[in-house]
Amino acid sequence: MALSDLIQQSWKTLRTAFKTLLDLNRTFEALVARINQGSSLPHRDPTHSYWLENPPFPDLVNIQSEKLPAQRDVVIIGSGITGAAVARSLLQESQRKNQNITITVLEARDICSGATGRNGGHIKASPHETFERLRAKFGVERAVALTRFQLHHLECLTDLCQREDFQQAECRVVETVDLFFDQKTFDDVCRTASELKTLVPEHEGSIYQAAEAQKKFAVSDQIVGAYSYKAGALWPYRLVTSVWSELLHEYPGQITIETNTPVLTVDEEGTSDHPRNMYTDRGVISCKHLVHATNAYMGHLLPNLNKKATGLRAHMSAQNPGQYSYQGFHGDRSWSLIYGPDDFDYMTQRPSSDGTGDIMLGGGAFRSKNNAIDQIGIWDDSRTDAITSAHLAGILPVVFSHKEKEGEKGNRSRYLQQHWSGIISLTGDSLPFVGKLDPRITARGSGKSSKNSSEWISAGYNGEGMVFAWLCGTALGIMIMGSEQDDIPASPGFPGGKLDEWFPQELLLDSKRYDRLDILDLADQL
Structure with a gap:
């Protein structure tokens, strides 16, 4: 082989390697740009999931009140398994404490049409x-x-379905x-x-x-x-819609579900009792407590989380x-x-x-x-x-x-x-975000809010929602009601006892954890 042939062959090898490095760099730059841009609202016309066919409660699919309520104690954004768990926990705990509470659930699309209505139907911890x-x-x-x-989610969810007779959920060991x-x-x-x-x-x-x-x-x-x-x-969708149907029946007047009502923005311009305003294309609703149960879409209303989690x-x-x-x-x-x-x-x-x-x-x-x-x-x-x-x-x-x-x-x-x-959502440390949100995260909280009003989150399940979401949402309801130190009796879908006996504190999104998080650190988790 001539010297020129060797040089040509070496050059081809170097050129191929250089092109590969450039392509990798462009791929990485595009990824970072997407992450930094952050979450949008859910797409209005998603692919059709098998799980959403033949709904057992057709009246719930696009349920709406004739008029959007003006004020509620709690607004939950998201109607999947987390939203259902939070609402159920809030209503049951308010009943135990003889307190009246009003809840509205806001869903951008049809009921339970996000990750819960699209996943694999596995209750599988590995x-x-x-x-x-x-x-x-x-x-x-x-x-x-x-x-x-x-x-523990396997026992909780199978027990819930058996004792509440949610047969259509096909929940089984x-x-x-x-x-x-x-x-x-x-x-x-x-x-x-x-x-x-x-x-x-x-x-x-x-x-x-x-x-x-x-x-x-x-x-x-x-x-x-x-x-x-x-x-x-x-069948995750049928579990969640069974829970919603039960709550609407057992707590009439206390809960409404507003599907196809995306939240466009949130501000803190309401009253001292209901300081947070949610602006939707159907009007404005104010609340004391706002719950983000939107999993991967959390960054839409919480842009400071866009560099802490991604979709x-x-x-x-x-x-x-x-x-x-x-x-x-x-x-x-x-x-x-x-x-x-x-x-x-x-x-x-x-x-x-x-x-x-x-x-x-x-x-x-x-x-x-x-x-x-x-x-x-x-x-x-x-x-x-x-x-x-x-x-x-x-x-x-x-x-x-x-x-x-x-x-x-x-x-x-x-x-x-x-x-x-x-x-699905990926977080920087591969664990969910749960708990009360610091005003530094929400970029709200310096105006009319009082210590009795706040924003909360349960989201970011890293593809493991069926072994995180139900009990995270249940725990969040206990926190909002201020019942963390109460020894609460066990019930279907609820383990009972004091919160710190079964809920891991590592899942709380406190300020120290927030400061440590960087979504680009996810590479170290893989």
């Missing part, structure tokens, strides 16, 4: 994947407390199975799971090495191991299993497909008598063009990413092995029914 991160940040004792808080493609990730999980047997003994799991896992769960030889444990599954467009699909019976577990099993650290898909199956219930499969975040970076800082759920959706449509035959091939005569082929997107 401490064997998150415990090491929590221990490194908070120490063993607090990592155990945070883990137990997440695990399942055996969940994590299937691993990567040996190192599986080995790390095995080590952590072994340690958790002592630290969190209630989290019981079983480990299966490659050959045993492939045989037991009828999966392909690409699976290097499996870990099974207890989790839950449900991520996630993807879900509904698939008819066709000939696939998924071992005939009839909705009693769920799965996660683990490709590597923080890279996974998640899957549940709706209950059925013959094992052919619809498959609900989500994930695929790292399959997008820029390995999920192009989906961060996005609040538009009116579109889906084509590559991610293609991955979700095609992954199941790769994972699950079957004696009969799809498409053979007499077989019903599996097919994609629907695919949609939803916006």
Whole structure:
């Protein structure tokens, strides 16, 4: 080879490397620009979620009062699982204390049309994947407390649905199975799971090495191991609308729900009793307490949080299993497909008598063009990413092995029914924001507010809303009522006792935590 050929080849290599660095820099700059721009209002025409079909309470879908109330004690922005938990907690606690309280819920779109109406339907805490991160940040004792808080959601939500007879929510305990493609990730999980047997003994799991896992769960030889444990599954939208229906029936006159009423701005120009004004396209409503239960959209009305948290467009699909019976577990099993650290898909199956219930499969975040970076800082759920959706449509035959091939005569082929997107929230330290907001965060609070009025938040669930949101919202209701030190009796969906006995203080968004947070630190969490 001539010297000129070597030089030319070296130049091509350098040029390719330089171009790669430039492309990475442009990708990063675009990401930072999106994050800094911050959240918008929810898109008026989102992709259609399977969960929103055939609503059990059609009158709630776009419920509105004839006229927007002028004043309320509490205004909750957001009608998903957090808003429902906050409202239920407030109303039950006010009843216990013989205090009358009025609440209005403001929702930008149809009822429960945000993340709760778009997620995977999993009540699944995975401490064997998150415990090491929590221990490194908070120490063993607090990592155990945070883990137990997440695990407790399974009991709370299944107990709530059973005792309140929310049958349409399809809430149930399942055996969940994590299937691993990567040996190192599986080995790390095995080590952590072994340690958790002592630290969190209630989290019981079983480990299966490659050959045993492939045989037991009828999966392909690409699976290097499996870990099974207890989790839950449900129809989230139907749980939440069941709660709203119950509250409207039990507390007439105390609560109204105003769908398709986006809050445009908030100021502090009301009265001394109701200092905060929410301006909507239907008029103005004033309140003593304002609750931000908007998850990823929190930055719209709290712009100071835009550099502390951001949005991520996630993807879900509904698939008819066709000939696939998924071992005939009839909705009693769920799965996660683990490709590597923080890279996974998640899957549940709706209950059925013959094992052919619809498959609900989500994930695929790292399959997008820029390995999920192009989906961060996005609040538009009116579109889906084509590559991610293609991955979700095609992954199941790769994972699950079957004696009969799809498409053979007499077989019903599996097919994609629907695919949609939803916006989840990412926070700088990967934990939710809960509690009373400092005026420095709201940029309000120096005018007519008194110590008896304030703004509150429960948001930022990092894709784990079903094992954070219900009890975070419930705890926030207790805080607003000033009942933190009360020993409150247990009830359906409520653990009982004093707040600090079950609610981790690490989730409170105090000034010290706020100052430490930077959304760009999220890279250190991954």
